[in-house]
């Protein structure tokens with residue numbers, strides 16, 4: 129009797145264990161990180177981050193509390209031996225009762241590809257180290273949007289730090305400061321270990337707006353602190369720009385500035401697409417914040433009007449992959465265009481799950497749309513390794529109890545290699561007609 133009871137009890141325990149093991153238990157949001165008051169000397173560089181700034185150049189950005197600290201970067205390929213010096217520019221901004229420190233932007237270069245440089249900001253303070261991206265394939269991008277500054281953000285950043293990557297891509301929603309300007313400073317400190325070592329290329333999300341009726345303009349802190357290479361790419365706004373790495377042309381679009389066919393962004397996009405040479409850059413990627421293909425119940429339809437305006441252009445140009453954030457979950461589509469799967473459309477991937485305080489978006493539309501391949505509400509990051517002109521490997525890594533678990537992965541074949549990309553030299557090509565139309 130006793131033995132029978134034990135057997136039944138064991139069976140219940142075994143079934144329970146199997147259920148727990150098979151089903152991923154979704155973690156709760158983690159608390160905002162606590163940042164102790166910094167005692168750094170006022171002239172010491174803070175919040176150091178780097179970004180690509182045109183061919184073989186890098187922009188170094190940092191903040192000093194000392195207003196007389198120079199915008200100078202010393203750098204070289206050996207530690208402590210700075211063979212070059214660059215001078216930059218500085219600015220500051222006020223927001224209600226907050227006054228920022230001195231924000232320095234200094235472009236260094238020309239730099240060798242795939243090379244480690246040692247650098248120092250403002251003539252003093254600690255030495256930093258960066259690595260420039262390679263000149264040709266393979267090249268690897270780390271991707272994480274909607275970061276914020278919680279325990280999960282830290283977990284995501286720790287996992288990215290373990291990855292061998294060349295450039296970090298951030299499709300919007302950085303600090304979640306949400307009007308509390310000092311939280312831009314703590315975010316800058318939080319990301320410094322990674323962002324001072326590899327270029328961070330970002331575009332704006334809704335949390336970057338921070339406008340208060342007539343009191344404050346939009347994107348004041350974002351534009352001052354996260355200057356991107358818009359001038360270098362012929363754009364008149366920090367809210368949209370493009371850049372190239374190895375054989376990849378990347379376009380960073382703005383979901384929160386005008387994008388209709390009469391807008392500056394639309395005109396700039398047409399001009400930028402015309403400049404793309406698929407022989408030099410066979411891969412064409414686009415990033416923006418609010419996803420166009422989203423089967424999560426959160427933020428439904430928010431990308432629709434931008435998609436209606438711009439998707440035909442991107443389709444005609446043969447965009448390979450579109451990366452978005454905003455929805456705090458992960459989703460990957462088939463190649464799609466105009467709401468349906470299409471072998472010449474882009475793969476759309478939402479990676480808005482970096483770890484912010486708002487938590488995960490767990491409710492999905494049922495049934496799963498035909499174009500949606502994989503969807504999961506968990507915190508994590510993506511890695512895109514572009515191996516050569518024809519093949520790329522995408523993987524998404526879930527923060528599974530702080531262990532990075534590769535949850536979704538797929539080989540992606542380039543549109544150039546599948547014959548979808550029109551030859552822009554051909555006068556009757558669809559792309560050329562679209563791009564040159566008034």
Ligand SMILES: [Fe+2]
Nearest residue numbers: 301333334454
């Ligand atoms: Fe957002």
